[in-house]
Amino acid sequence: MNATTEKKPRLTTSAMIASIASEGQRVTAAPFGKAMVELGRNRPEVVGMTADLAKYTDLHLFAREYPERFFQMGMAEQLLMAAAGGMAKEGFIPFATTYAVFGTRRAYDFVHQVIAEENLNVKICCALPGLTTGYGPSHQATEDLALMRSIPGLTIIDPCDALDVEQAVPQMAEHAGPVYMRLPRGNVPLVLDEYDYKFELGKAKLIRDGKSVLVISSGFMTMRSLEVAQQLQGDGVDVAVLHVPTIKPLDEATILAEVRRSGRLVVVAENHSVIGGLGEAVASLLMRSGVATTFRQIGLPDAFLDAGALPTLHERYGISTAAMSQQIKGWI
Amino acid sequence: MSDLSTLQQSAYRIRRYALRMGEVQGQGYIGQALGWADVLAVAYKHAMAYEPADPQWEGRDRFLLSHGHYAIAFYAALIEAGIVPEEELETYGSDDSRLPMSGMATYTPGMEMSGGSLGQGLSIAVGMALGLRLKNSHAVVYNSMSDGELDEGSTWEAAMGAAHHRLSNLICLVDINNQQADGPSGKIMGFEPLADKWAAFGWHVQRVNGNDLPAVVAAFDAARALAEDKPRVILFDTLMGKGVPFLETRDKNHFIRVDPPEWQQAIAHVDSTQTEGAL
Numbered sequence: 001m002n003a004t005t006e007k008k009p010r011l012t013t014s015a016m017i018a019s020i021a022s023e024g025q026r027v028t029a030a031p032f033g034k035a036m037v038e039l040g041r042n043r044p045e046v047v048g049m050t051a052d053l054a055k056y057t058d059l060h061l062f063a064r065e066y067p068e069r070f071f072q073m074g075m076a077e078q079l080l081m082a083a084a085g086g087m088a089k090e091g092f093i094p095f096a097t098t099y100a101v102f103g104t105r106r107a108y109d110f111v112h113q114v115i116a117e118e119n120l121n122v123k124i125c126c127a128l129p130g131l132t133t134g135y136g137p138s139h140q141a142t143e144d145l146a147l148m149r150s151i152p153g154l155t156i157i158d159p160c161d162a163l164d165v166e167q168a169v170p171q172m173a174e175h176a177g178p179v180y181m182r183l184p185r186g187n188v189p190l191v192l193d194e195y196d197y198k199f200e201l202g203k204a205k206l207i208r209d210g211k212s213v214l215v216i217s218s219g220f221m222t223m224r225s226l227e228v229a230q231q232l233q234g235d236g237v238d239v240a241v242l243h244v245p246t247i248k249p250l251d252e253a254t255i256l257a258e259v260r261r262s263g264r265l266v267v268v269a270e271n272h273s274v275i276g277g278l279g280e281a282v283a284s285l286l287m288r289s290g291v292a293t294t295f296r297q298i299g300l301p302d303a304f305l306d307a308g309a310l311p312t313l314h315e316r317y318g319i320s321t322a323a324m325s326q327q328i329k330g331w332i
Numbered sequence: 333m334s335d336l337s338t339l340q341q342s343a344y345r346i347r348r349y350a351l352r353m354g355e356v357q358g359q360g361y362i363g364q365a366l367g368w369a370d371v372l373a374v375a376y377k378h379a380m381a382y383e384p385a386d387p388q389w390e391g392r393d394r395f396l397l398s399h400g401h402y403a404i405a406f407y408a409a410l411i412e413a414g415i416v417p418e419e420e421l422e423t424y425g426s427d428d429s430r431l432p433m434s435g436m437a438t439y440t441p442g443m444e445m446s447g448g449s450l451g452q453g454l455s456i457a458v459g460m461a462l463g464l465r466l467k468n469s470h471a472v473v474y475n476s477m478s479d480g481e482l483d484e485g486s487t488w489e490a491a492m493g494a495a496h497h498r499l500s501n502l503i504c505l506v507d508i509n510n511q512q513a514d515g516p517s518g519k520i521m522g523f524e525p526l527a528d529k530w531a532a533f534g535w536h537v538q539r540v541n542g543n544d545l546p547a548v549v550a551a552f553d554a555a556r557a558l559a560e561d562k563p564r565v566i567l568f569d570t571l572m573g574k575g576v577p578f579l580e581t582r583d584k585n586h587f588i589r590v591d592p593p594e595w596q597q598a599i600a601h602v603d604s605t606q607t608e609g610a611l
């Protein structure tokens with residue numbers, strides 16, 4: 001190593017796993033845990049369950065407040081899902097937490113058969129969705145939406161920020177039936193409070209209008225898309241952002257109405273594999289509806305992704321704000 | 333509560349209903365049904381609290397059929413319990429029947445879970461037992477499972493979880509008929525010493541002959557009366573095809589095809605065990 005070269009500090013994996021917030025960004029700590037404590041106050045039938053990840057899914061706040069309604073199931077995700085199903089059979093509303101890789105890939109048959117097939121009232125809340133950890137493919141749930149979308153009757157939520165999470169939790173409890181939520185945990189960015197926005201289960205919301213590009217996005221990619229929109233504004237590119245926090249059932253009417261407004265490049269941006277997520281859901285909707293448009297996808301490649309620091313990986317796989325801006329500029 | 337002769341008649345009728353359903357399809361898991369009939373008779377006619385007219389009655393004891401392919405045996409028990417009408421057995425496995433070949437909760441009154449993806453019942457039972465305890469209910473959760481399900485890792489996740497949470501309202505019933513799809517269970521994946529395994533996992537364990545009615549009754553009674561706050565398991569050694577000699581000795585009897593005239597012979601064998609004759 002040349003000692004005279006100015007060295008960029010090397011980013012490390014471990015330093016970056018706690019939060020997807022960028023430096024200086026406004027955040028709310030543990031919005032899910034706080035929302036659960038609030039929910040539990042008036043809903044005695046709400047119980048919390050986890051597979052050795054209460055602390056890392058922010059459920060520990062609920063456990064601390066309502067110890068008699070918190071159930072530690074050990075590092076046993078199959079047991080977690082089926083026992084949550086058993087709880088629901090007894091009239092409770094279990095919120096079951098783990099990481100997205102374990103809640104989907106590992107416990108899939110238990111979610112499918114025990115919970116969804118009987119339409120049980122279980123809320124599966126899974127942290128580290130998509131590429132939100134640098135731990136490598138063992139922890140990167142890049143295909144969780146593809147897996148969960150194919151389960152009949154399962155409602156799927158991919159919230160953007162702390163506000164989305166806070167508002168989604170009580171609506172999940174209100175909804176009768178199973179729900180899978182991608183859970184931002186820890187210090188979660190707070191973004192959507194600056195827009196006139198409210199989370200409504202099943203609804204897509206136009207966060208920002210624009211004439212050149214329509215970005216359809218979910219999860220933290222909505223936050224990125226809003227940043228992209230601001231950046232591109234300087235270049236005279238007018239970007240609209242349609243936030244789709246409910247992946248299933250998809251708000252087809254709103255998506256179709258926005259896409260039908262002619263003349264815009266349509267880009268779906270998601271923190272998920274390009275296979276089986278929001279991008280393909282929108283593409284098939286447009287094809288089925290006979291809507292022809294210029295359609296592009298920003299998502300993770302169909303590959304086992306690298307380990308490393310999140311900013312490095314987001315840049316590498318094209319879901320950082322800078323990479324997105326460049327990509328979209330290249331398309332128009 | 334019933335005396336032994338009444339239970340014996342119940343077990344006989346469960347076998348007979350199961351054979352009649354098997355005859356509808358010409359095949360099925362009839363060996364298991366005949367082997368498990370005595371345990372089901374004791375469960376439904378001796379041990380469990382339930383309301384036949386209201387299968388969802390809140391105070392009922394819960395019976396989970398984890399091994400969904402035992403549905404033919406379980407429907408027979410539900411008929412015997414008065415939850416499913418006897419006429420319905422002729423629809424078994426037919427289109428639009430409430431009695432599908434593999435048990436499903438949404439199809440059949442009295443069916444507490446959709447089984448068949450093996451090794452799930454005990455985990456569901458853990459959740460139900462936790463939920464019942466939280467509700468201060470005195471209901472008991474029974475999980476009925478096969479020895480083949482001992483191969484499933486989730487069985488042991490649930491075994492640990494139940495012991496950890498001291499679920500004294502959970503009773504697991506394991507049918508050890510030593511037969512699974514590919515052959516004798518012990519040769520597919522050896523599970524002995526089984527009683528020691530469950531005990532080591534923190535369970536109260538009994539192992540009895542599942543076709544010896546007095547022993548089955550005593551085991552259920554002991555499991556329910558136990559004062560210790562731990563989950564209970566009863567390991568029942570059973571004989572596949574019990575009550576029909578030519579099925580008892582049939583080699584590959586996991587999924588039996590029976591020729592049309594043999595059904596009547598099988599029913600005749602079962603009937604011959606009853607002094608009162610055919611129903």
